[in-house]
Amino acid sequence: MSAGSPECAHARLQIGGDPHNLPPEIAAHVATCAACARFLQETLALDGRLRTALELPLSEFRQKSRAPPARRFALAASVALAVLLAGGFWVLKPQSALAHEVVVHVMEESGSWDQTQLLPAAEVAGILRTAGVEFDASLPVVYGYACPFRGHRVPHFVVQTANGPMTVMLLAHEHVSKRTVFSEAGLHGELLPAGSGSVAVLMRTGEVPEDLAGKIVSAARW
Amino acid sequence: MNQSPRGTTADAPFSRLIEMLRPDLLRFALWLARDRAVAEDVVQETLIRAWKSREELKNPSAARPWLLTIVRREHARLYERKRLPTVDVDAVEALGDPALASDGDAGLHDLRGAIMQLPDEYREPLVMQVLGGFSTVEIAAELKLTQPTVLTRLFRARNKLRVIYGLTPAEDVE
Numbered sequence: 001m002s003a004g005s006p007e008c009a010h011a012r013l014q015i016g017g018d019p020h021n022l023p024p025e026i027a028a029h030v031a032t033c034a035a036c037a038r039f040l041q042e043t044l045a046l047d048g049r050l051r052t053a054l055e056l057p058l059s060e061f062r063q064k065s066r067a068p069p070a071r072r073f074a075l076a077a078s079v080a081l082a083v084l085l086a087g088g089f090w091v092l093k094p095q096s097a098l099a100h101e102v103v104v105h106v107m108e109e110s111g112s113w114d115q116t117q118l119l120p121a122a123e124v125a126g127i128l129r130t131a132g133v134e135f136d137a138s139l140p141v142v143y144g145y146a147c148p149f150r151g152h153r154v155p156h157f158v159v160q161t162a163n164g165p166m167t168v169m170l171l172a173h174e175h176v177s178k179r180t181v182f183s184e185a186g187l188h189g190e191l192l193p194a195g196s197g198s199v200a201v202l203m204r205t206g207e208v209p210e211d212l213a214g215k216i217v218s219a220a221r222w
Numbered sequence: 223m224n225q226s227p228r229g230t231t232a233d234a235p236f237s238r239l240i241e242m243l244r245p246d247l248l249r250f251a252l253w254l255a256r257d258r259a260v261a262e263d264v265v266q267e268t269l270i271r272a273w274k275s276r277e278e279l280k281n282p283s284a285a286r287p288w289l290l291t292i293v294r295r296e297h298a299r300l301y302e303r304k305r306l307p308t309v310d311v312d313a314v315e316a317l318g319d320p321a322l323a324s325d326g327d328a329g330l331h332d333l334r335g336a337i338m339q340l341p342d343e344y345r346e347p348l349v350m351q352v353l354g355g356f357s358t359v360e361i362a363a364e365l366k367l368t369q370p371t372v373l374t375r376l377f378r379a380r381n382k383l384r385v386i387y388g389l390t391p392a393e394d395v396e
């Protein structure tokens with residue numbers, strides 16, 4: 001790809017260096033230069049892929065780390081078998097792969113379940129702003145992060161309910177066609193369609209009550 | 223997430239915070255070190271140092287960048303202190319790790335391999351920016367470089383990865 005002019009060369013340096021934070025003069029140039037606009041689009045797409053690549057599947061990494069080489073195959077086989085047994089038939093379905101990733105993510109932040117102190121509203125708003133999502137379930141939020149998940153920042157909350165803590169992940173970029181109930185590693189959850197995206201809700205104490213799940217879905221907007 | 227009225231984290235919430243962020247720290251360390259055992263050592267050192275300095279963390283929401291900065295410094299310190307040999311890019315242990323594969327996505331695996339093989343001077347700011355969420359100004363301050371130098375390194379890092387991603391690289395900058 002040719003830079004064409006000194007302005008283009010400068011724009012591409014900025015785009016390649018920090019594609020999400022372009023100075024105004026570079027943004028103005030991109031608005032009038034089709035080649036640089038294409039370069040920006042390509043770079044943003046590359047960055048999305050880069051983010052996914054950098055998010056190594058740590059659960060696997062942690063289980064395999066420091067295992068002697070001779071044990072690795074057996075460990076991998078036992079993990080695969082455990083996943084098959086725990087997940088049942090649904091592990092072969094794309095939506096269930098999403099459910100599994102949600103479970104793995106939630107398990108990586110296992111301390112989130114034990115939070116009891118209310119998160120300030122401003123902090124919740126900041127998390128939603130970071131992820132570009134709206135959510136108002138009128139439930140007390142005791143944990144929240146805009147977590148990296150499948151190449152996007154995803155609001156990950158724990159809310160207090162009468163049935164115990166419930167994890168909510170607002171997946172604006174993950175479309176699911178229908179409600180999927182899953183159970184894995186002691187967690188009970190559901191993936192629910194929500195407009196163009198979806199919502200994952202999980203509980204440790206039992207199945208997610210239907211009214212709670214519906215409340216969460218209706219509170220999410222993107 | 224929890225904060226006492228005076229703004230310092232209490233020990234129990236701090237421990238939970240550390241536990242929650244540990245995967246992020248380990249991931250970050252692995253990309254810096256390109257060696258799982260070294261990455262785990264770096265994270266251990268980081269957690270010890272963070273625990274000793276926990277009173278410095280006034281705002282729990284700043285914990286992640288604070289800890290990632292400690293990881294980066296501990297990684298640098300480890301090489302200085304132990305004079306570890308530089309990792310040979312042709313023999314990066316992690317390249318053969320199944321964790322680098324992703325659901326049969328060969329493109330993702332190739333991209334991870336390509337990131338692993340980037341020279342330190344390109345990989346480190348890239349990982350800090352994309353995974354760590356640091357700004358170019360913050361990276362420059364941390365690496366003791368000028369911001370234009372950081373921009374150039376990030377540009378070159380992405381330019382090398384464009385090829386792996388099937389894109390034509392841009393002309394290099396002086």
